[in-house]
Amino acid sequence: MKKIASNVLSRATAVLATTASAVVLVTGAAPAFAWEPTKPVEFVIPAGTGGGADQMGRLLQGIVIKYKLMKEPLIVVNKSGGAGAEGFLAVKEAKGDPHKIVISLSNLFTTPMATGVPFNWKDMTPVAMLALDQFVLWTNASEPYKSAGEYVAAVKAAGPNKFKMAGTGSKQEDQIITVALEKATGTKFIYVPFKGGGEVAVQLVGGHVQSTVNNPIEAVAQWRAGKLRALCVFDDERMPFKAKVTDTQSWNDIPTCKEAGVPTRYTMLRGIFMPPGVTPDQLAFYKDLLTKVAATPEWKEYMEKGAFNPTFMTGDAFAKWLTEAEATHRTLMSDAGFLASNK
Numbered sequence: 001m002k003k004i005a006s007n008v009l010s011r012a013t014a015v016l017a018t019t020a021s022a023v024v025l026v027t028g029a030a031p032a033f034a035w036e037p038t039k040p041v042e043f044v045i046p047a048g049t050g051g052g053a054d055q056m057g058r059l060l061q062g063i064v065i066k067y068k069l070m071k072e073p074l075i076v077v078n079k080s081g082g083a084g085a086e087g088f089l090a091v092k093e094a095k096g097d098p099h100k101i102v103i104s105l106s107n108l109f110t111t112p113m114a115t116g117v118p119f120n121w122k123d124m125t126p127v128a129m130l131a132l133d134q135f136v137l138w139t140n141a142s143e144p145y146k147s148a149g150e151y152v153a154a155v156k157a158a159g160p161n162k163f164k165m166a167g168t169g170s171k172q173e174d175q176i177i178t179v180a181l182e183k184a185t186g187t188k189f190i191y192v193p194f195k196g197g198g199e200v201a202v203q204l205v206g207g208h209v210q211s212t213v214n215n216p217i218e219a220v221a222q223w224r225a226g227k228l229r230a231l232c233v234f235d236d237e238r239m240p241f242k243a244k245v246t247d248t249q250s251w252n253d254i255p256t257c258k259e260a261g262v263p264t265r266y267t268m269l270r271g272i273f274m275p276p277g278v279t280p281d282q283l284a285f286y287k288d289l290l291t292k293v294a295a296t297p298e299w300k301e302y303m304e305k306g307a308f309n310p311t312f313m314t315g316d317a318f319a320k321w322l323t324e325a326e327a328t329h330r331t332l333m334s335d336a337g338f339l340a341s342n343k
Contacts, residue, residue: 085111
């Protein structure tokens with residue numbers, strides 16, 4: 001009995017030590033930075049409220065406040081005009097201002113390509129990739145489609161432009177995926193754009209559209225409530241998270257679209273950028289801040305609940321990824337006929 005008690009005590013001590021280490025990592029004595037904010041920092045969300053970017057931005061803000069990772073407040077500001085161009089241009093034009101950061105989506109690439117707006121990701125300072133976001137093909141749970149194959153067959157049988165696909169914005173990632181889905185399956189949807197992923201999910205629950213390609217985090221509440229059905233994920237591998245989200249399904253239970261005979265793949269960036277012209281010391285502060293955010297239990301829980309790919313990246317590796325992603329989006333936009341230069 002003493003040996004068992006000793007083992008239990010040893011395990012408990014190890015757990016306490018691990019927990020203590022995690023707390024020190026996040027909240028321990030801050031290093032002496034060569035620079036840190038001297039006034040409130042504007043955190044630009046280049047998308048509407050309620051969507052994935054807005055949810056992630058506000059969680060990040062909450063973690064910073066909870067763990068006192070900054071002396072100055074982090075103020076969230078939504079600037080969704082022009083499919084996000086308003087937000088990105090605001091950061092581009094704030095040259096040398098370290099008190100402004102922006103969270104990026106794929107509209108970092110698609111908006112300038114589709115509109116010709118004078119903006120490129122190189123016009124800002126990359127700070128860190130926070131994660132990659134997935135896309136899921138969703139239908140209303142009251143509809144009879146039990147699989148992506150059944151749904152695609154129904155769309156085909158109805159004929160062109162009979163089924164509505166809701167998405168966030170025009171000529172953005174949701175519509176790019178829709179066009180790719182059409183080409184892969186020989187279908188044709190009426191694409192209906194909305195300002196944010198939250199509104200997209202509401203429209204599907206209300207039966208105003210027949211399907212969406214929303215991010216997991218933007219539809220998880222409705223899925224858990226039994227209002228939506230997840231048909232497939234637009235990736236080559238299933239999501240790894242096996243904890244049950246609904247009464248019967250985990251994220252891992254959702255087949256890939258490739259498995260369902262729809263060879264369409266797309267993941268989306270969630271990253272942080274600063275204005276151009278900031279100093280290395282200013283950049284270093286935010287890299288450290290985001291590294292601490294990514295180490296918190298709240299962030300890790302959010303990654304699993306939202307079924308993100310929790311890839312964290314900074315420096316040259318992040319710049320290389322951005323360069324390759326820009327080229328991929330140019331190809332996708334060209335194939336869809338969405339490039340402004342095509343007009």
